[in-house]
Amino acid sequence: MRIAQIAPLMESVPPRLYGGTERIVSYLTEELVRLGHDVTLFASGDSVTSAELAGCAVTALRLDPAVQDPIPHYMLMLDQVRERAEEFDILHFHIDMFHFPLFRPMAGRTLTTLHGRQDLPDLRAFYFGFRDMPLVSISHAQREPLPHARFIGTVHHGIPIDLHQPVYRPGGGYVAFLGRISPEKRPDRAIRIARKLGIQLKIAAKVDKVDEAYFRDQIAPLLKEPGVEFIGEINERDKQQFLGEALALLFPVAWPEPFGLVMIEAMACATPVLAFRCGSVPEVVDDGVSGRIVDTEEQAVGALEEILAFDRPAIRQRFEERFTSTRMAKDYLSIYRALRRQRKSIVESESDVPLQLQHIGDHGLTAHVD
Amino acid sequence: MRIAQIAPLMESVPPRLYGGTERIVSYLTEELVRLGHDVTLFASGDSVTSAELAGCAVTALRLDPAVQDPIPHYMLMLDQVRERAEEFDILHFHIDMFHFPLFRPMAGRTLTTLHGRQDLPDLRAFYFGFRDMPLVSISHAQREPLPHARFIGTVHHGIPIDLHQPVYRPGGGYVAFLGRISPEKRPDRAIRIARKLGIQLKIAAKVDKVDEAYFRDQIAPLLKEPGVEFIGEINERDKQQFLGEALALLFPVAWPEPFGLVMIEAMACATPVLAFRCGSVPEVVDDGVSGRIVDTEEQAVGALEEILAFDRPAIRQRFEERFTSTRMAKDYLSIYRALRRQRKSIVESESDVPLQLQHIGDHGLTAHVD
Numbered sequence: 187m188r189i190a191q192i193a194p195l196m197e198s199v200p201p202r203l204y205g206g207t208e209r210i211v212s213y214l215t216e217e218l219v220r221l222g223h224d225v226t227l228f229a230s231g232d233s234v235t236s237a238e239l240a241g242c243a244v245t246a247l248r249l250d251p252a253v254q255d256p257i258p259h260y261m262l263m264l265d266q267v268r269e270r271a272e273e274f275d276i277l278h279f280h281i282d283m284f285h286f287p288l289f290r291p292m293a294g295r296t297l298t299t300l301h302g303r304q305d306l307p308d309l310r311a312f313y314f315g316f317r318d319m320p321l322v323s324i325s326h327a328q329r330e331p332l333p334h335a336r337f338i339g340t341v342h343h344g345i346p347i348d349l350h351q352p353v354y355r356p357g358g359g360y361v362a363f364l365g366r367i368s369p370e371k372r373p374d375r376a377i378r379i380a381r382k383l384g385i386q387l388k389i390a391a392k393v394d395k396v397d398e399a400y401f402r403d404q405i406a407p408l409l410k411e412p413g414v415e416f417i418g419e420i421n422e423r424d425k426q427q428f429l430g431e432a433l434a435l436l437f438p439v440a441w442p443e444p445f446g447l448v449m450i451e452a453m454a455c456a457t458p459v460l461a462f463r464c465g466s467v468p469e470v471v472d473d474g475v476s477g478r479i480v481d482t483e484e485q486a487v488g489a490l491e492e493i494l495a496f497d498r499p500a501i502r503q504r505f506e507e508r509f510t511s512t513r514m515a516k517d518y519l520s521i522y523r524a525l526r527r528q529r530k531s532i533v534e535s536e537s538d539v540p541l542q543l544q545h546i547g548d549h550g551l552t553a554h555v556d
Numbered sequence: 557m558r559i560a561q562i563a564p565l566m567e568s569v570p571p572r573l574y575g576g577t578e579r580i581v582s583y584l585t586e587e588l589v590r591l592g593h594d595v596t597l598f599a600s601g602d603s604v605t606s607a608e609l610a611g612c613a614v615t616a617l618r619l620d621p622a623v624q625d626p627i628p629h630y631m632l633m634l635d636q637v638r639e640r641a642e643e644f645d646i647l648h649f650h651i652d653m654f655h656f657p658l659f660r661p662m663a664g665r666t667l668t669t670l671h672g673r674q675d676l677p678d679l680r681a682f683y684f685g686f687r688d689m690p691l692v693s694i695s696h697a698q699r700e701p702l703p704h705a706r707f708i709g710t711v712h713h714g715i716p717i718d719l720h721q722p723v724y725r726p727g728g729g730y731v732a733f734l735g736r737i738s739p740e741k742r743p744d745r746a747i748r749i750a751r752k753l754g755i756q757l758k759i760a761a762k763v764d765k766v767d768e769a770y771f772r773d774q775i776a777p778l779l780k781e782p783g784v785e786f787i788g789e790i791n792e793r794d795k796q797q798f799l800g801e802a803l804a805l806l807f808p809v810a811w812p813e814p815f816g817l818v819m820i821e822a823m824a825c826a827t828p829v830l831a832f833r834c835g836s837v838p839e840v841v842d843d844g845v846s847g848r849i850v851d852t853e854e855q856a857v858g859a860l861e862e863i864l865a866f867d868r869p870a871i872r873q874r875f876e877e878r879f880t881s882t883r884m885a886k887d888y889l890s891i892y893r894a895l896r897r898q899r900k901s902i903v904e905s906e907s908d909v910p911l912q913l914q915h916i917g918d919h920g921l922t923a924h925v926d
Contacts, residue, residue, distance in 0.1 A: 257653055258682035264657040265685065283627055287634040288658045312628035315635065 187522060190274040191215050191237070192267055193229040194281050195259055198246040200234070203421070204392065206447055207301040210343050210514075211280050217346075217515035226274070228267055242266060260284050271295075276522045286316045293318045294529045297521060299341070300324065303442050303465075305331040320525065322518075324445045325466030331442075339521045342469065343445050344514030345454060350426050352456035352502040358431030360386040361490070362457075364420075364448050367405055368397045370441035372462075375483060377408045379436060379460075382487045384413065387436070390428055392419040430455040433494050434477075437461040438486065446470060449477075453505035456498035460490050470509075476501045557892060560644040561585050561607070562637055563599040564651050565629055568616040570604070573791075574762065576817055577671040580713050580884075581650050587716075587885035596644070598637055612636060630654050641665075646892045656686045663688045664899045667891060669711070670694065673812050673835075675701040690895065692888075694815045695836030701812075709891050712839065713815050714884030715824060720796050722826035722872035728801030730756040731860070732827075734790075734818050737775055738767045740811035745832075747778045749806060749856045754783065757806070760798050762789040800825040803864050804847075807831040808856065816840055819847075823875035826868040830860050840879075846871045 191214065197205035200212035211227075212235070218225045219236045227233065231241030242263035247253045264285055271277060271292060279285050279298040289296045299322045313321070313335035320338045323329045329337050363376040373389060380387035389409075393401045409416045420428055429435065435452035443465030450470065452459050459477030461467045471477040477496070478489035507513075561584065567575035570582035581597075582605070588595045589606045597603065601611030612633035617623045634655055641647060641662060649655050649668040659666050669692045683691070683705035690708045693699045699707050733746040743759060750757035759779075763771045779786045790798055799805065805822035813835030820840065822829050829847030831837045841847040847866070848859035877883075 252677050254676055255678045258678045261653050261656050262682060262685045265660060268657055268660075283631050284654075286631050287638055290635060290638075306624055307622050308625045308628045312632060315632045 187276065187519070187526075188224045188274045189218055189226070189522065190267065190270075190277045191218075191225060191227045191229075192263070192277065192279045192281055192285070193227065193233070195230050195243050195256060195263060196246060196248045197230070198233045199227060199229040202246070202249070204419075207280055209345075209447070210301070213344065213346060213511040214515055214518060217511045218519070221512075221515060221519070223519075226270075228263060240266060240270070257284075264288055275526055278518070278522075283312065286312075286319055290316065290319060293320065294525060294532075296320065297322060297338075297518075297525065300328060301444065303444050304328055305442055310334070320521075322521065325443075325469050327442065327465045327469065328444045338524075339517070341514060341517045341521070342509065343447060343450065344509050344511040345447070345450060347454075347506060347510045347512065350451060350454035351430065352454070352498065353430035354456055354498045356431045356433055356457070356498075358388075358433065360388045360415075360432060361434045361436055361460075362428060362432035362452075363387060363389045363391065363436050364425070364428065364451075365391055366397065367391045367393045367401045369400055369404075370439060372438045372440050373405055374408060375438035375440075375462075375486070376436040377405075377411065377414055379438065379483060379486045379490060381411060381413065382483075383490055385433070385490075386413045387415070388428070388432070389414070389416045390418070390420045390424075391416075425451060426455065429457050432457050434490060435459045436490075437467070438483075439464045439467070441465065443467060450505060450509040453477075453501050453509065456502040456505075458493040458496040458498070458501055460486060460493055462486070472504055476504045557646065557889070557896075558594045558644045559588055559596070559892065560637065560640075560647045561588075561595060561597045561599075562633070562647065562649045562651055562655070563597065563603070565600050565613050565626060565633060566616060566618045567600070568603045569597060569599040572616070572619070574789075577650055579817075580671070583714065583716060583881040584885055584888060587881045588889070591882075591885060591889070593889075596640075598633060610636060610640070627654075634658055645896055648888070648892075653682065656682075656689055660686065660689060663690065664895060664902075666690065667692060667708075667888075667895065670698060671814065673814050674698055675812055680704070692891065695813075695839050697812065697835045697837075697839065698814045708894075709887070711884060711887040711891070712879065713817060713820065714879050714881040715817070715820060717876060717880045717882065720821060720824035721800065722824070722868065723800035724826055724868045726801045726803055726827070726868075728758075728803065730758045730785075730802060731804045731806055731830075732798060732802035732822075733757060733759045733761065733806050734795070734798065734821075735761055736767065737761045737763045737771045739770055739774075740809060742808045742810050742832075743775055744778060745808035745810075745853060745856070746806040747775075747781065747784055749808065749830075749853060749860060751781060751783065752853075752857045753860055755803070755860075756783045757785070758798070758802070759784070759786045760788070760790045760794075761786075795821060796825065799827050802827050804860060805829045806860075807837070808853075809834045809837070811835065813837060820875060820879040823847075823871050823879065826872040826875075828863040828866045828868070828871055830856060830863055832856070842874055846874045 193199045193211040197208040199208045201208040215227050215237050225237035227235045227237045228240045230243045230246040232245045243259045247256045277296045313332050317336045323337050323340045326340050365371050429452050445466050449459050453476050459471050461471050463479050463481050473479045478493050480486045480489050563569045563581040567578040569578045571578040585597050585607050595607035597605045597607045598610045600613045600616040602615045613629045617626045647666045683702050687706045693707050693710045696710050735741050799822050815836050819829050823846050829841050831841050833849050833851050843849045848863050850856045850859050
C-alpha cells in the first residue's frame, strides 16, 4: 500500500528528547516499511526514517529558536500533503485538527489517530461536525467524552520488540516513578505508597514550566523524606536500566490517561505495574498478570507487596503478545484495508451516496477488521 | 457582486468591547450592503449585520467561558465556508492563516486582508509558500518584512462618516492618549511630552494581562505627576467626547504599527494627531494638515505647540476625503472586480496557465485599479 504518515512538527520523528506522539509515528512508520509498504513520512526535515521523508520544516519547531508560531508551518505542511494526496491509498494524520476541513472531500482516504486527551468541551462540536472523518482512538477510554465522533477502531500503542530487554532478576531494590511531575501524574501518591512499605522510590521525571510551582510547593518538600530519590529527566537509553532494575513501576495517575506509554515500556522490561484505575489503565494492565489496578492508596500498598512477587517472564510475554509495534502496524493495516474496501465498494456500486463508514472493531481490545 | 466576508470568531461583528479587526469587518460589510451588494458574513452567531449572517460559533469565542481552544471552531467555520464557496464571486478573509491550504485551489477567488503586524520570522516562508493567494495590506509599511508575499493592493482602514462628529472648539483643555498601556504604545513618552509643555494629559487605556507588570513598574509611578489623569478603558460612545474635546491626540508609538485606527478616529473628531514616525504613521497623518510626524521627544514638544493651532475643519475634511468606510469599501470593490476580470480573462483564453495575478495598485496610497 502507498501510505502517508503525517506527523507533528514540534519534534522530529523520532524525537531527540521527549515526544510520545513522534515516537509512535516513528515506530509505526518503520514497521510499515519493514512489512513491505511504500511509506512517505511528512515530518520535520531533521527526522530520520527508512521511509521517504517529505520534510515540512527545516528542523523540529520546538527546538528552532527562530520559530515563534507553529501554525504557519503546519499550513505549509498541509499544502504539501494536499498537493501529493493522489499518490497515496491512505493519508494517516497524527496532527490533531488542522487537516479536517482540507481533507474532508477525501475523508474516506484519511485516518486520524487522536493522541491526546479528548475531554475539552470544544472538541464535541468539532468531531460531530466532522463526523465523516474516520478516527482511531489509542484506548477505548479516550473516546468516552466523544460519543458522536466517528471512531472506526482503537489501536493501542506498541513499541519495537527489541527496544527494551527483559530483566528477570532486577538488582535495584527500588520502585520507579517515570514521567512528568504534575498534579495529574500524582508523584505525591507514589511517595506515600513507597514510604508506607519502607521501600526505596526513585523518581525520574521532568518538570514542565507550567508545573514548576506544583513541584516547588507540593513535591520538593516530600523529596527530603528518607528513601526518596529524585534523579530528574532521563533519556531513552537510561530508561532500560531505570525500568529494568526496578522492582515495580508506580503509575498512580489521576486524569483521563489516553494511553500511558511508560506502562508498556515497563512491561517490555518485565517490570510489573501498579496503576490507579484511570483512563486507559484497565485496557493496558492485565490485572494479576502484568500488574495490579487499584482505586485507593490503601489498596495500592497491599497490591504493591503482591506484584513484587509477580512472574516477570509472564509480564514480558504479555508485552510481546499485546504491545509490540508489529502488532500496532498490523492493526493499522487492517484499518487501512477496510477503508480501501469501503471506497471500492462505493465506486463499484456507482452510487453517489456519501461515504458512510461503518464502525469497525469498536469494542475489541484492538482493531481486528480483516 | 456576491461577496463573503470571513471574520475572526474571537469577538462578534461588531465587537461588544475591544476588537479592531471585527470593527473594520463590520464597517466594510455594512457599507458593501449599502452599496447594493449581496454579502454573507461568516462570523460568530451573536454578530449583528444587515448582510446575511452565517453564524459559525454560538457566541464570540473570547466571551464564551466554555471555550478553551479556538482552533476547532475555526476549522468548523472553514468547513462551512468551503461548502458554500461556489455561491460567491469573492471570498474575503480576515482570519490570518488557517484558510490558506484549503482555499488555495480557488486562490483567484479569494482575498486576504492582513490585519496584524507581519514581522514574525515564521511568516516569510508562509507567504512565500502561498504566493498565489492574493493579499491586501492595511498600510504599505505593513508589507516591509514580506518582500515575497503576493500583495495586490493596500487598503487603508475607514470608519463610517457619521461615527464621530467634528468638534471645532474643544473645551477640554487637555491632550489625549487612547489605546493600550504597553511598551510599544509608549505612554511614558506621552507623559513626558505633556509635562514639558505643562499641558494636561488624559490617558484612556486598557491594561492587558501581559502588560500588567509594565503598567505597575513603569507607568503607575508616572501617573502621580501633576497634570496626568488615568481614566482606564473607555467604550465607543465615550470616545466621541474624549477625542473630540481633546486639543490633540498623542500617538508616540515605537513599533511597526500596521494601521492605528485611533489616528483616524481623532481626525474624524477634527482633532490633530502628534505621532512618531513608525509603521503606518506617515501614510495616515498628513504632516502639516491633520497632524505632525516626529522622530524624537524634543521634536514632539515643539510640534505639539504647533498643532494646537491647526485648522480643525481642515482635519475633518481630510478625514472625509481619505478615511471613510465608503472609500474603504470602494477600494475593496475595485480589487474584487480586478480579481474577477483576471479570472474571466483566464477562462476566456482557455489557457491552462496557472492563475498569475498581477500586482495592482502597489504603490498608490490606496488601491485604485478601476
